[in-house]
Amino acid sequence: MKSRASGLRRSRLRQFFRVALGFWRGKTRLRAWGLTIAVLLFVAAQLGAAVGINSWNRLFFDALEKRDFDKIWTAVGWLPLIVAASAASLSCLVISRMLLQMRWREWLTHRLAGWWIADQRYYRMQFVAREQSAPEYRIAEDVRLSIEPLVEFAIGLLSAFVTAVTFAAILWQVAGSAHFTLAGAEIVIPSYMAIAAIVYAVIASIAAYFAGRPLVPRIAAKNEAEAQFRAEMTRLRENAESIALIKGDADERDSVGENYGRVVAAWLKVIRQQGVIAIVLNTNGALFPIVPLLLIAPKYLSGEITLGAVMQVVAAFSAVQAALIWFVDNFVRLAEWFASVRRVDELAEALEALDVGTIMEGETQIELGESEDDDIHIADLSIAHLNGRIVIADASIVIEAGEKVLVAGESGTGKSTLIRAIAGLWPWGAGSIKLPPGKRIAFVPQKPYLPIGTLRDVLLYPEAESRVDDEAVRDALKRCGLASLGRRLDEEERWDQTLSGGERQRIAFARLLIQKPDIIIMDEATSALDEASQDSLLGLIDSELSYATIISVGHRPGLEDFHERKITFEKREAGAHLTSKRLTRSLWRLFRRREAANDRSVA
Template identity: 55%
Template sequence: MGDVEAGSERKVARLRWAQFARLASGFWRGENRRAAWLLTGGVVICVGLQLSAQLSLNFWNRHFFDALEQKKIEALTANVLMLPILVLFSGGAVSAALVAKMTLQLRWREWLTGKLAGWWISDQRYYRLTVASEEQRFPEYRIADDVRLALDPLTEFAIGVLTAAVTATVFISILWNVGGSAKFAIAGFEVTVPGYLAFSALLYTLVAGSATLLSGRAIVGAVARKNESEAQFRSELTRLRENAESIALTRGDADEYKHVMLCFAEVAKAWLYQIRQNGLIASVQSANGAFVPLFPLVLVAPKYLSDEITLGAVMQSASAFVTVQVSFNWFVDNFVRLAEWMASANRVDELAEALEGLDVAVIMEESGGIEFGESEDDKVRIKNLSVAHRNGRIVVAGANAELGPGEKILVSGESGSGKSTLVRAIGGLWPWGSGQILLPKAITMAFVPQKPYVPPGTLRDVLLYSLPEREFSDEKIHKTLSCCGLGHLARRLDKVERWDQVLCGGERQRIAFARLLLQRPQLIILDEATSAIDDEGQASLLRLLNEDLAHATVIGVGHHPALENFYDRKLLLERRPAGSRVVNRKLRKSFWRKLKELRLASLAPR
């Protein structure tokens, strides 16, 4: 069973790497392909310059030691004068290669970040992902961190493979020509091995590389577990900061510290496992690093002692042998970084797969989904609507309702009956289920959650956030703020502050109502939208719906009995084993609704 599971995991890993390659290679196929290919060409040219510099220094090494052995002063002087030129050329080639490589990495990351971020943010996937996939709990870290960790090593890997292949080919030819053949007597027969230094370099690489691969085969899984635990730990710290006030008021310091340290214990556990794997790899690499400079000297020493080659040829062979080993061992030396790349590439591909799985077409194909369409008239129609969790469990079953223009509908029921899920489905945020939701053509909609979002910027930016029309006079904005009980903030309209921290919960909800007055949508969905406001303030805001926004259809979720005074009908959700049943009930006319009817009657044409 273990071999079968391991084989299955390797198959999944290969599939993920292939999918990631198709995703990331779009950089060379999309709108930025011209710049991508120019950067790639620049990197290849720089690799060629680096190789030329290495080759020049290798031959300089031979000429210098030959002149030293033969005590030729003029040749030594010429070589010494040539050295600074070669060093400058080599430094320039290395610098150019570094700049080209890092520029390519940055532009590639910029492209993939834009693609993933745009994919995540569009069509409310950032919201739907939180309820559709428990595995994708930290998409922001995958976009911010894993994209970089997946692309940077991949760029270096591609450049490293190119450099290693070309360098190894060139310097193996040097070993073949300089080292010549070696003769051995075996069982009375003389055996000649042509290019023995080249074959020795290949054999040495095979042995050293195999030892490192065997010692580090578990490093990929270790890196993946470490990255996941680090993301979880950062998320816990973020949660602590975002809920700082609530935690401080309840004196939850000790509990939070315990929870944070338990979370870090998982980080430490994952790190310790990776450290042990790194230590095992390091021991093999250390032995290789100590042995590789000496091995070629031992191989060529007999030829030097028998005067078959010069001292310069010995030094050139030793230098070429080391260069070949560095080229062939590039993969071995970068094994840990490749493991980091594999883990991050998997996580980026998992996110892309999860985002793709959220597409409505996929949902419709797999489970039918909730169908959205246009109503034949100006009514909102709900037909045989069943709303389900992503696991298929029905929350609300067989709901039917019609909402006319200007109607105010209260959605009520006990906790867990599916009120918020139902209104999210009507608002287009919850596609899991079946049935139809028909909306009037070109209807404008606004959804007000219990905790409205407060973006960064000025108070004006906060107030006009997401509004299609953003040109309002200061007088209009000041009047709107005053109507919503926020007149004291009018003088700070263009001041940049951390408004998400400055505004209390009630003020956030008042800001949301101010947005409604400015936007004037035709359909308004309120999900516990006045829960943080006192009774008097709640009554004042709901009166605005009946007066200033009398034309709008309002669907509100709430528990407070006083809310019924401001609504025309109530959709009561009664919990049942097969899903909550929706019961349509009329509400007794309140003073405010009677006043609204009189007001509308007075405005009607005679």
């Protein structure tokens, strides 16, 4: 069990670095290497300043012991230069470190966010990787928590190694060897202070490791509970009106309390383990300044070394000790860092699993392609749920260019899933869907998405940068029953919260008039409208976009009058079966539509 956990940890780290180290490759490599070299140079400068301060200690205390005022003033004269060099190198190190952290995080955030958003992975992840809760939090927060400490750890480890080697050499040179007699035999321990520092650091590190090892999974569980709690609060805010209308306050309060209870339980486990770690760290903190004094005191009392040498040895021992117990001092932060690394890598792993050929390895999936004409070809299409249950079985149909098709059937027969498959959001199944190349396709869901921005941006979405005359935009709003919004094109609002459900659906129809797509696929697009408004908007699309191919899912009365063919989903045990029939009433409407088009051309 332990080996499997350690293997997972190594795998997580390896996969995380495989993604994250891309910052040092590709287009960002010059910036990455430039910042890395700057950090290394300032680390070396900081170490040089530390060695200078250590040498100054010996010079000053030797002069102090001998009461040599000339040397004391000489040492005091050097002090401002050494302090200035140390402060400058440390300041430059902080700046270069923070720049490296910021740029690396920027790159990884763009990498993961782009990966998540591309190819509708943000949508499909909710079906494939439901355990990957709050991916937006992982991108916004866990990326920061995995990058910023990592840079500090790398600098700390490098500084610790170089510092340990440098000051161990000082200990070797200044402290010399320990001589004592045991059972009549003289024993000599060369460089005993350096050896003592290493032994002490090893003991402290082992104690910290065993005390802190359980902290990693507990911090990961705490972070997961925090993310779920934030997601619960976001869900409450986004559905505030619906909850308020049905007076669901008590249930929501209980749900929030239950979720926060999980956060508290996870935090208590972390606190208990950090208490154990604190015992180790505080014990080390108490012994840290005493041990070198006890070890060097016999040499000073015997007159073998001067007071300045004592101070230099103590400072060097402390430097070696601090370097060697770097792991002890940073164990809690390492545990927190690895918990964030694991969450980032789990997200990357889920995104990789969404790539074609990985989700259902060895199984068939729906083939998306281009048709050889302007028609939509659906051939031998079977759509399955993730559990393998067939929703739609062996459906084949051709929807001709300009044809208006109504899709109907019982709830749960797969109508909306068919829309998702046509949009490329649902690859699970078999068969093929071929769409005409070069055609603009617009999807109109039951709850249209309204982005944050000006009303003009909302109406032109997802092509907000396109140039459309304001009069054309206002005319589209007026014809869709939203004339009052025409004067608010430049107002920036949360339009998804400002407008009612019916107004949002009218906005979707106004988009169609402005963007003029070739293929329109609607899923309960008029469900929030009254029948008269539905007829008005569908009639508008019928006349203004008569050339467009329309696939419409709906149950509302009167929809048949605006379509030329009806496809009905019939529920069967082996999956829904499709039947198709022509709508005789729509022939009259088709005639009316052509007459209206002729009247406009004559006018």
